[in-house]
Amino acid sequence: MNQNTSDPPSRRPTLSQVAKAAGVSEITASRALRGGSAVAKTTRQKVERAAQALNYVPNRLAGTLAGGASRQVAVILPSLSNIVFADVLKGLENRLEDDGYHPILGISHYDATREEHLLHDLLSWRPAGLVLAPTSGSAATRALLQAAELPVVEVMDTDPDAADMAVGFSHRAAGRAMAHYLIGRGYRRMAYIGHDIATDFRALARLDGFKDGLTDAGLSLSDTLILDGPSSVPLGREGLARLLDRTTQWPEAVFFSNDDMAVGGVFHCQTAGLSLPHDIALAGFNGLSIGQALPTPLTTIASNRERIGFVAADLILRRLKGERPPRITQIDFRLVPGSTA
Amino acid sequence: MNQNTSDPPSRRPTLSQVAKAAGVSEITASRALRGGSAVAKTTRQKVERAAQALNYVPNRLAGTLAGGASRQVAVILPSLSNIVFADVLKGLENRLEDDGYHPILGISHYDATREEHLLHDLLSWRPAGLVLAPTSGSAATRALLQAAELPVVEVMDTDPDAADMAVGFSHRAAGRAMAHYLIGRGYRRMAYIGHDIATDFRALARLDGFKDGLTDAGLSLSDTLILDGPSSVPLGREGLARLLDRTTQWPEAVFFSNDDMAVGGVFHCQTAGLSLPHDIALAGFNGLSIGQALPTPLTTIASNRERIGFVAADLILRRLKGERPPRITQIDFRLVPGSTA
DNA sequence: CCAAGTTATGACAGCGCTGTCAATATCGTT
DNA sequence: AACGATATTGACAGCGCTGTCATAACTTGG
CATH class of the missing domain: 3.40.50.2300 (Response regulator)
Known part of the structure; x- marks a missing residue:
C-alpha cells in the first residue's frame, strides 16, 4: 500500500502512468483505450502509443470494480x-x-x-x-x-x-425415441446397460424415457445392468460381457447409457464373434464420431x-x-x- | 456510483453491511470471515451469522485489488x-x-x-x-x-x-521410442499417417523422433501421409485406406499421429479384412482407453x-x-x- | 494494585479504474 | 464579432475490500 508518489519499483504499469506518458489525464487515457467515447484522434494515438511503449495491460479487476461489466x-x-x-x-x-x-x-x-x-x-x-x-x-x-x-x-x-x-x-424424449425406433425394427426383448446412474441424472432420464417408450408398446425392460464408475469404452465392453454371461435368455437389443459404453459393447461382440445386429442389436447415445467410424456404424442418437x-x-x-x-x-x-x- | 448512505436499493450485500449487522467494524468482519488473524471467537460467530443471514458473497475483485493474490x-x-x-x-x-x-x-x-x-x-x-x-x-x-x-x-x-x-x-523421445520398439519387433518398411501437422508441433516432434529412431537403425520412412484437419477416428480410417490404396508395396507397420487416428486405422483393417499385425501392424500414441478396449488392443505410448x-x-x-x-x-x-x- | 505484555478492534488510506458532471476549446452562423 | 452548439478534456468521488499502524481491552506477575 505505498506507491503514490514517484516511480514504483517495478510494478506493472498503470493507467495513470500511461496517461502521464501521453500527457493527458487518466480518464482521457481510459477513454482513448476503450474506444467509443469522444476523444480526438491525435489524442487517442498518443495514448495508444504510450500504452504500447509501456507494455500496458489494463487491470480488469479495477475496471470491473469501478463500474464495468465483468466479461x-x-x-x-x-x-x-x-x-x-x-x-x-x-x-x-x-x-x-x-x-x-x-x-x-x-x-x-x-x-x-x-x-x-x-x-x-x-x-x-x-x-x-x-x-x-x-x-x-x-x-x-x-x-x-x-x-x-x-x-x-x-x-x-x-x-x-x-x-x-x-x-x-429432453433426455426423456430421446430415450423414448430410441425405444420406438428399436420397436419399429422388430425388437421386443430389450435390455439396458448403464454407468453410475445415481449421479448422472440425465442418463437416468434417458433410461426412464426408454422405459416409457417400451410401455407405449406394452413392453418392458427384460434386463438392466448398472455398473459403477464413469462411463467408458472398457466399462461398456465389460457390461455387455457380464450381461450376456449371466443369462441364457439373451435380449434381442441392448440400449447403452451412451456411445462410449455402446462402442465397448460392439468391441465385445467383435471379440466374442457375435454378428451385429443379427445375434444381438446395440444402440448408444450421443452420436460420437467414433461410433460412426466403426466397421458397423453404431445406431445412436446424435446430440449437438x-x-x-x-x-x-x-x-x-x-x-x-x-x-x-x-x-x-x-x-x-x-x-x-x-x-x- | 451512488450508495454511500442508507440502504442501497437491491445490490448484493457488501462487507460493510455484514459488519453493520454484526455490530463490528468492516475490517474486523473481514478478518473474521477470512479466518486466521486474531478475532475473538464470539465476534467471529456474530460475523459469520450475519454473513449467512444476508447471504453475503465476498467480492474477490475488490479483495484482490486491495492486496490479495488473485486465486x-x-x-x-x-x-x-x-x-x-x-x-x-x-x-x-x-x-x-x-x-x-x-x-x-x-x-x-x-x-x-x-x-x-x-x-x-x-x-x-x-x-x-x-x-x-x-x-x-x-x-x-x-x-x-x-x-x-x-x-x-x-x-x-x-x-x-x-x-x-x-x-x-519429450515428444521427440516418444517418437523415437516407438521406432525402436517397432524395429525390435522386426518391422522394416514403415509409414506414418498424421493429421494437420503444420499446427500441431508436438505431433511433428513425434514424427521427427520417429524418423530419428529409424535413422538409428539405418532405415527411413517408406511413406508419409498427412491429412488436413484435426485428428479423429474417421480421419485415421480414411488415412489408412488411402495409404494402402495408393501403393502396391505396403508398409509392414504404420505409426499414427495419435490413438484416435490409429483406432481409425484398426477399423479400416477390420472392414477390409486385414489381420493385425500379420497383414499390417499399427501403432498409435496417447494410450487412450478406447485403444485398449479394442478386440486387438492397440500398441501405443501412454502419456499421463x-x-x-x-x-x-x-x-x-x-x-x-x-x-x-x-x-x-x-x-x-x-x-x-x-x-x- | 500497577507495569509490561498480549489480544482484539478500529481508523485510515489506497488498490486501479470508470461514471458523472462541469469546464474548456472549437466551430459555424447571423 | 458575439452567440449558442458541439467536441474534447478534466476533477472528483467511489467501487468493495485489505494492509498498516494505532488504540483499547484484557492478562499476568511481583
Whole structure:
C-alpha cells in the first residue's frame, strides 16, 4: 500500500502512468483505450502509443470494480472425462471469445455439495453470467441463483424447470425415441446397460424415457445392468460381457447409457464373434464420431453438444446487451440409424 | 456510483453491511470471515451469522485489488476437441480447486496470433499464475510472459526451453521410442499417417523422433501421409485406406499421429479384412482407453495427461507459497505393447 | 494494585479504474 | 464579432475490500 508518489519499483504499469506518458489525464487515457467515447484522434494515438511503449495491460479487476461489466462467465460442468462436456465447453469458449469474454471453470464431479460450493466461489468473482449443467436440482443452489441476479443458462437438458434460461433437449424424449425406433425394427426383448446412474441424472432420464417408450408398446425392460464408475469404452465392453454371461435368455437389443459404453459393447461382440445386429442389436447415445467410424456404424442418437455450448454463451451475451432471448431453446437430437440395430 | 448512505436499493450485500449487522467494524468482519488473524471467537460467530443471514458473497475483485493474490489461474490450451487437453484441464482444475483456485480458460486453436491475444486478455485479470500448452515459440508471447512476473508452466512438452517451468515429456523421445520398439519387433518398411501437422508441433516432434529412431537403425520412412484437419477416428480410417490404396508395396507397420487416428486405422483393417499385425501392424500414441478396449488392443505410448495438468497446477501453487519447485518436471511416457504391432 | 505484555478492534488510506458532471476549446452562423 | 452548439478534456468521488499502524481491552506477575 505505498506507491503514490514517484516511480514504483517495478510494478506493472498503470493507467495513470500511461496517461502521464501521453500527457493527458487518466480518464482521457481510459477513454482513448476503450474506444467509443469522444476523444480526438491525435489524442487517442498518443495514448495508444504510450500504452504500447509501456507494455500496458489494463487491470480488469479495477475496471470491473469501478463500474464495468465483468466479461467473465462462470461455467460449472459435472465432468471433463466425458468428451460430451468438453464439447459444450468448446462451444461456449468459442462464442465467448468473440466478445472478449472468458469462462471461469468449475467441475462438480456430479456432486451437489461441490456444485454449491463452486457456485459460491465463482460468484465471488462477480461474473457477468453463469452457465451450468446442473447436477442436482438442489434448493440451495436455486436460491443462490435467484439472488445472484445474473443471466443463468442451464445446458444439456430442458426437462426440469430452469431457474432462468435453458438450452438442450429432453433426455426423456430421446430415450423414448430410441425405444420406438428399436420397436419399429422388430425388437421386443430389450435390455439396458448403464454407468453410475445415481449421479448422472440425465442418463437416468434417458433410461426412464426408454422405459416409457417400451410401455407405449406394452413392453418392458427384460434386463438392466448398472455398473459403477464413469462411463467408458472398457466399462461398456465389460457390461455387455457380464450381461450376456449371466443369462441364457439373451435380449434381442441392448440400449447403452451412451456411445462410449455402446462402442465397448460392439468391441465385445467383435471379440466374442457375435454378428451385429443379427445375434444381438446395440444402440448408444450421443452420436460420437467414433461410433460412426466403426466397421458397423453404431445406431445412436446424435446430440449437438458444441452447439448447445455456443447457444448458451450467445444467450448470456444477448441478455447482457439488454435483449430478452427465449427462456427455453431446443437443440434437437436426431436418431442416427446405423448397422448395429 | 451512488450508495454511500442508507440502504442501497437491491445490490448484493457488501462487507460493510455484514459488519453493520454484526455490530463490528468492516475490517474486523473481514478478518473474521477470512479466518486466521486474531478475532475473538464470539465476534467471529456474530460475523459469520450475519454473513449467512444476508447471504453475503465476498467480492474477490475488490479483495484482490486491495492486496490479495488473485486465486485465478489463466489456462491457454490449443484445443478441446482432443480429449488429451480435456484431460490436462481436468487434472489442473482438480488440483486448483483444492486450494480454492479456478482456471480462466482460453483456446488458441493452434493459432499463434490468437494465443498472443488470449494471453494479453487473460493477463488483464491479473491471474496468480499461467498454464499453457504453447502453440508457437513466438517471441512476442515470450516477452509478455517475461514481463508478467508470474509463475508460468508450459505443459505437455519438455523439448523447447521453457520461459519458466515445464511439465511433460519429450515428444521427440516418444517418437523415437516407438521406432525402436517397432524395429525390435522386426518391422522394416514403415509409414506414418498424421493429421494437420503444420499446427500441431508436438505431433511433428513425434514424427521427427520417429524418423530419428529409424535413422538409428539405418532405415527411413517408406511413406508419409498427412491429412488436413484435426485428428479423429474417421480421419485415421480414411488415412489408412488411402495409404494402402495408393501403393502396391505396403508398409509392414504404420505409426499414427495419435490413438484416435490409429483406432481409425484398426477399423479400416477390420472392414477390409486385414489381420493385425500379420497383414499390417499399427501403432498409435496417447494410450487412450478406447485403444485398449479394442478386440486387438492397440500398441501405443501412454502419456499421463491428467497428471501433467495436476502437477502443473501444483507447481503454480507451490511457487505461490514461496517454494522453488524444479523448472522441468518429467512425467514419463510408457510404451504399451498391444496386439496390433 | 500497577507495569509490561498480549489480544482484539478500529481508523485510515489506497488498490486501479470508470461514471458523472462541469469546464474548456472549437466551430459555424447571423 | 458575439452567440449558442458541439467536441474534447478534466476533477472528483467511489467501487468493495485489505494492509498498516494505532488504540483499547484484557492478562499476568511481583
